Amino acid sequence: MDYMNLKGKVALITGGSRGIGRAIAVKLAEKGCKVVVNYRGREEEAKRTLKMIEEFSEGLALKANVGNREEVRKMVDETARVFGGIDILVNNAGIVGEHRSIREITDEEWREVLRVNLDSMFIVTQEVLRYMKKGKIVNVSSVAGRTGGSVGAHYAASKAGIIGFTFSLARELAPDILVTAIAPGPVETEIIDEETKKKLATLSLLNRVAQPEEIAHAVIFLLENDYMTGVVLDINGGRYMI
Ligand SMILES: NC(=O)c1ccc[n+]([C@@H]2O[C@H](COP(=O)([O-])OP(=O)(O)OC[C@H]3O[C@@H](n4cnc5c(N)ncnc54)[C@H](OP(=O)(O)O)[C@@H]3O)[C@@H](O)[C@H]2O)c1
Numbered sequence: 001m002d003y004m005n006l007k008g009k010v011a012l013i014t015g016g017s018r019g020i021g022r023a024i025a026v027k028l029a030e031k032g033c034k035v036v037v038n039y040r041g042r043e044e045e046a047k048r049t050l051k052m053i054e055e056f057s058e059g060l061a062l063k064a065n066v067g068n069r070e071e072v073r074k075m076v077d078e079t080a081r082v083f084g085g086i087d088i089l090v091n092n093a094g095i096v097g098e099h100r101s102i103r104e105i106t107d108e109e110w111r112e113v114l115r116v117n118l119d120s121m122f123i124v125t126q127e128v129l130r131y132m133k134k135g136k137i138v139n140v141s142s143v144a145g146r147t148g149g150s151v152g153a154h155y156a157a158s159k160a161g162i163i164g165f166t167f168s169l170a171r172e173l174a175p176d177i178l179v180t181a182i183a184p185g186p187v188e189t190e191i192i193d194e195e196t197k198k199k200l201a202t203l204s205l206l207n208r209v210a211q212p213e214e215i216a217h218a219v220i221f222l223l224e225n226d227y228m229t230g231v232v233l234d235i236n237g238g239r240y241m242i
Pocket residue numbers: 014015016017018019020021038039040041042043045064065066067092093094095096116140141142143183184185186187188189190191192
């Protein structure tokens with residue numbers, strides 16, 4: 001049986017400067033991918049990720065706001081120019097927004113969360129498809145997109161939107177491009193503070209939140225498997241059994 005050999009493949013990870021995106025970028029480099037790390041503003045963090053990538057493979061760090069078509073187009077063109085194409089896209093960049101009641105979310109907050117989390121998937125994927133004829137796309141959703149939760153409705157709506165987007169693309173792009181999503185429960189990154197982390201740990205059968213590497217491992221699994229498309233993989237420590 002042939003599994004996708006990641007060695008030498010070109011992978012673009014949005015929001016790869018820290019957190020889950022960094023863990024995915026480093027694991028892909030370990031597998032021999034050439035990894036392009038996108039970030040919005042934290043250049044030092046992006047450079048650190050790049051250093052980690054370069055221990056195993058080649059890489060590039062490119063700044064672009066994933067909600068901005070022009071910046072994304074430049075980033076994608078630059079990736080293709082340097083590495084000759086794009087085989088793998090991980091749409092990971094995201095923001096959680098303020099945890100507010102539906103009665104309080106402002107128009108601006110709603111737009112910003114939807115723009116960064118969902119519009120970005122449309123923009124980045126469309127630009128990447130100019131170069132990707134065969135390949136794989138993994139979109140980062142969240143348990144919030146499955147069940148809502150303690151986060152705001154804007155965040156949950158954006159993450160649920162990603163699931164519909166994934167299903168639609170899987171149908172349209174098969175069999176050349178396989179499209180999947182992951183729905184992590186809480187993960188130990190800057191997105192959650194210490195107090196929230198303790199509270200969220202009780203929502204797992206394992207009494208802890210996930211580590212970024214555990215999420216990255218699931219992404220590698222989806223990328224290596226050649227018979228998975230149109231699925232959302234839950235990684236949440238048994239959350240649905242509580
Ligand atoms: N952590 C969790 O508990 C959890 C659970 C489920 C799903 N997720 C999802 O997993 C993904 C990564 O989350 P994380 O916890 O790793 O977040 P994080 O630690 O806050 O990192 C966010 C990353 O996204 C980048 N980013 C943010 N806005 C951007 C924009 N407009 N354009 C380009 N890049 C942008 C950041 O770049 P800079 O460093 O330059 O700011 C950074 O690399 C998100 O989609 C999140 O919704 C997280």
